[in-house]
Amino acid sequence: MTPSSSLDTAGAAPHDEHHDHHPSYLVDGTTIKSWLLTVDHKRIGVMFLFFILLFFLVGGIFALLLRVELLTPGPTIMDAMTYNRTFTLHGLVMIFLFMIPAIPAVFGNFMLPLMLGAKDVAFPRLNLASFYIYLTGAVFMLWGMLNGGLDTGWTFYTPYSTHTTTTVAPVMFGAFIIGFSSIATGINFIVTCHTMRAPGITWFKMPLFVWAIYATSCIQVLATPVIGLLTVLVAVENLFSFGMFDPARGGDPVLFQHLFWFYSHPAVYIMVLPAFGVMSEVVSTYSRKNIFGYRAVAYSSLGIAFVGFFAWGHHMFVSGQSTFDAGVFGVLTMLVGVFTAIKVFNWVGTVYKGAVEFSTPFAYFCGFLFFTVFGGMTGIALGTVSLDVPWHDTYFVVAHFHFIMVGATIMAFLASLHYWFPKMFGKTYHEGWGLVSAALIILGFNATFIPQFLVGNNGMPRRYYDYPERFQALNVASTAGASLLAFGFLIIAFYLTYALVFGEASGKNPWRSKGYEWVSESPPPTHNFVGPQVTFPEEPHFYVDPKKAEVPDAV
């Protein structure tokens, strides 16, 4: 791995000679206390990474159990009630404990200050608090899951959720607490973007990942309080029967759904916008080109965040919502497609005539692009009222949102894990194994969810542990794909753990990326930048055009 090119930055030069005096954040204090009570955004990001991967494992095990159960019609390994609990827990763990904090809390936390030239986020102690609040909420949730579980589905729709005897209250309370963590992270990042930018980094010089995180944080701040209130109302309802959403007392369950999706639809963009941001960084780096249409990509992040708030009713087309509202929501849903398409075209425009280096993160980018377009297009179809009515609550919907959740977010999570692995830990992983597992995961993903589109289109409803004989072939294919997917993840776990311990030192900038985060050392020292104020390059990802340069950046 070559060290960073001299074009990288003038400001980085002075602290090379002092490098020994400023140990990296990883070794600056090695006691357990120095980790648990740290206010360093990088250490908090790493701690988040650990727990998020742990919960990803838990959610993944639930997913595999579901797929094994669906291998044959009738009970395979569990009964109907256990199945209901399992898919609920899969949804809750994956959404609240993994997907929502995944990219913002880990990579956002780690990269945002580095990309803005700041020493830390604006409120470091709030940042640490957000980590412990997350853990507290997770403990409540897991306690509830172990003591009776929850069988409402992750959407905990009333009136069932207010009457079920499973442990609604602790799980709702856990979700409520995790909401605070999400809000704290969001506030922290917005304030960081506003106040902590280094001289010269104006709004339109911020890396696109920062833009994406900024838009995500706006959603977190505006939407999360509503779900917080709603979880409390459901818990109270379940414990005391206040009748807020109880039709027997004049309450309207559809109103619950309105409030629920007011958060939970924008929450989809909390999960997927950071993924878009990661991909904007990855595609620039490995195409050796500045992003095509920087402003359009930046604005479209805000655009998605904004119109995302106007689309929630498309989850409720068959709920009893008025046809007027359904029509309005159907039309507004299409707007999300417009902004997403802007991004997709710009990514493709970036790769076009670039000097592509086909490394592991870029492989994930390719998978991501396909899944996002495919998942997005099926989303447009599902946003059409007349099409949604027969597809509603079938596996078609399940496959659609997994294309976005897994296909976009997890691909981006894995891409960022690989792309920023050297940045975070200063080690390199084995590129060959990286590509092999990427191939397995992308193949396995297709094998898992494309059959689900088909089986859903044939009419198999979601959330049933049983199905007619004729759906078995497709279900077996899906389970086989899920196993392949799990195998791919296992390989990643092995080679990344190996790289963490035995990997070669990566040097400062192994990808020769011109992203702002690579201006600092890898891994960075505790306060990110030592010595005088660092000057940043003109703009992030400013590469010499590979076709014009005499000595191109690209190889």
Place this chain on the structure above:
Amino acid sequence: MAIANESHQEEKNMHEHHGAGRYWLIWGVLLVLTVVTVVTGRMHLPSFGLLLALVIATVKGTLVALYFMHLSEHRGANRIVFGVSIVFVVLMLAIPMADLGTRFRGANPPGSQYSDLQPPDIGTGAQRGRFGGGLRPHQTKDTPETPEPGHH
């Protein structure tokens, strides 16, 4: 040391200092408006009573936000944050209410003004009571508003 320009501007705005008089003035206006809203509320104005009360509340809220919370001196992000949150509150109110107003009548909660269905009888015992009330065992169903169950 150079910093983001926003903070300079912010600091400049916040260094204005006024006499305490304006707070007392605002307080007086708020009290007057409270009295106005109570008096007009007592009249139970037929159709625009709610509107009037909300307009007065909005004026009062604006005064508090602008002068007590110093929003009038803020520029940029602080104002936008507040404005945006209000926009989303309105959005969240408007859409479900539009839904209730335009919904198929049968899908509205029974017993409401937009439904033709009778409110359901929710049983006896601890949950007895026609409209969801009633832990008292002597609670009966023959209050005038209570039609016989199962008919309409």
Place this chain on the structure above:
Amino acid sequence: MQSSAHTADGTANVPRLAEHFASLEVQNHAARLGMWLFLATEILLFAGLFVCYGCYRFLFPEAWAAGSRSLDLTMGTVNTIVLITSSLTAALAVHYAKEGKNKMVGVMFALTLVMALGFLVIKYFEYAHKFHIGTLPGRYYFYEGMQMPGITLYFTVYFCSTALHALHVVIGMTVLAVAMVRAFKKKDFGPNNYTMVELGSMYWHLVDLVWIFLFPMLYLV
């Protein structure tokens, strides 16, 4: 909110600059913007209940009218006036903090706290009355004077929103009490160090702001 490096020396009342901020201006700006964002989340939190209120009032106008008439308007009005006045004293505390008059800051916050306590006491009497006659949420409702569809929902919304508001009053009181103690003990608020007073007072104004809307919604219409 950073603690001060110098205490009670009267002149150099400058808050400690946290290591990661470029300057004090940035630190104050960050704190204020963070507070505004937090207040936005609070507004959205209450908005959820406002939506329930709006929708159910739309569905059950008669129950809403009957329910609001059954509340004690006098107590509600007194509470509104108490809360608005406490907001005034909180605003004045910021005013005095900017001038460095720490004693007045403490006094103003003390007055605010007294009024907040008064608000809670009045609220307690209102609640006690409702518990007595049985205008309670959901299945606890046993008041025979009003029997109509949706009436229990009115009291569900009433209790949920006033209880959430009362919780915010208690949180606000805690924050203001901390600031008050500091104004009396450390006496270090001044023209360059009033962020804590300002933010605490902003939170209190939000509590007031929410009540300004809750009062006409619940008591008047």
